[in-house]
Amino acid sequence: MIERPAEIFGGIDTSVPNAARVYDYLLGGAHNFPVDRQFARRTMRMMPNAADVPRVNRSFLRRAVLFMIDNGVRQFLDIGSGIPSVGNVHEIAQEVDPACRVVYVDKEPIAVEYSRILLRGNNRAAAIYGDLRDPDDLLTRPEITHLLDFSEPVGLLTLLVWHFVSDTDDPEGLLARYHSALAPGSYLALSHMTRDGVSRWMNQTMDDALGRIADDTFTRERGRVTEMFAGFELVPPGVVECAAWRPEGPGDFSDAPDFNAVTCAGVGRVL
Template sequence: MAGVPDWVPSQIDWNQPSVARIYDYALGGAHNFEADRRAQDAALEVFPYLSDAARANRAFLHRAVRFCLDQGVRQFLDLGSGVPTVGNVHEVAQDIDPEARVVYVDHDPVAVTHARSMLADDPRTAFLHEDIRAPHRILEHPGTTRLLDFEQPTAVLMVGMLHYVNDASDPQRLLSDYRARMAPGSYLVTSHLTSDLPEMRAAAPFFDDSRNPMTLRSRDEIEALLEDFDLVEPGVVFTVEWNAEGPPDEHPERSACYAAVGRCR
């Protein structure tokens, strides 16, 4: 197709916004289309800090990965990892321990194509083209079983993902399915856009035409989803507040996402 970059997979509808590509755009990446940019820009009209929130979410991911490494975790399952950009999980983890292993999962074709090219020469990583709502396929996938030993502590990352799992898909059951395979001493790392902010409630409808519309949840609802985990201090807080580095943020609510890390008993 004329005008389409050569990295665009032939099977995608590039006129429909994609969560992975919108996030890529918010982080300053180049693997996104006009439809993705329109959705993000329209949402910014009602919530001007949404791109800042995306960067705060990414920074939380980095801090949480380093925290898990400090606890002795050396293997990571990154669910809904998105389009690879600077500071991917394996880069953060392997900077501390070169033997750390990471399995990435996403169902966006652009994320899959770009990631597989990027990770081709790293035997300690794998990228699965799967939907996070299919835990058994993911957990039993040869790419997963080659790298991850679920008898040992594992960090399962659902950063900025659960708000794309609607109530009909039963996020509580989904978490339980993953939790059932996590050894004691494993960690769940998660962040979730919140319905507690009127600006976020106003911005969410601009993503309704994407492949994964949002289901915003309150802080209480997010805490309830995590009831099977022992929450690490400071519990469920805005992303910029979780193990913050530097002075306190004057407007933590602008990060729009609650974050938490839970430990398996």
């Protein structure tokens, strides 16, 4: 576990739990601080299946990447990639085809630094610091344009990141900008925290947990998430519970229905 002082990480505030580091802990990662672990353990006491949320999302990531590869994609832009854990995009993609190219983007310094460590010696993958809300910056960054050719299909991955984007920042407008940069045959994979089909107890518990982290969150109804795919052709089965997007077996689901319903996901194609 990370025990070094915050100044090593550029003055990161380690007094408040951070969503990316809590997610890392729930996946069994080591890149988190005591405050993140304390928050995660408290959450798991209230919601014993809490770790199923990142696990189910991670499983969707794998299925989405493999689907895109099966449909001709060999380059990926993973925005909001988080702290590296088991089953990263480059590991999934390059196992199928070592020629696959991947760029990770995150605004969490620890996520970027540990991704760079993981990618040492891999000249077909890179990690950069950037913000989903600034597509005009990201899409022209030399680290991205060096590895990715936007005249060819790209797999754009934005998993569990849009609920950190407020309506004021216009998520639909941002997605339209990304869409305009993608060549025909490209794909968008998106997962999003929602409240549809979630029990009243779960909603109350989520409110309590989310109110304790440093990151503002904006859950959206599944219908609204579907609207975010405007301009993309939704791949069947559309926007569904995260675990229900082309599952491969019971292990893709949580045993607790609330924890399947708390995230929805979909994949869209650029025509």
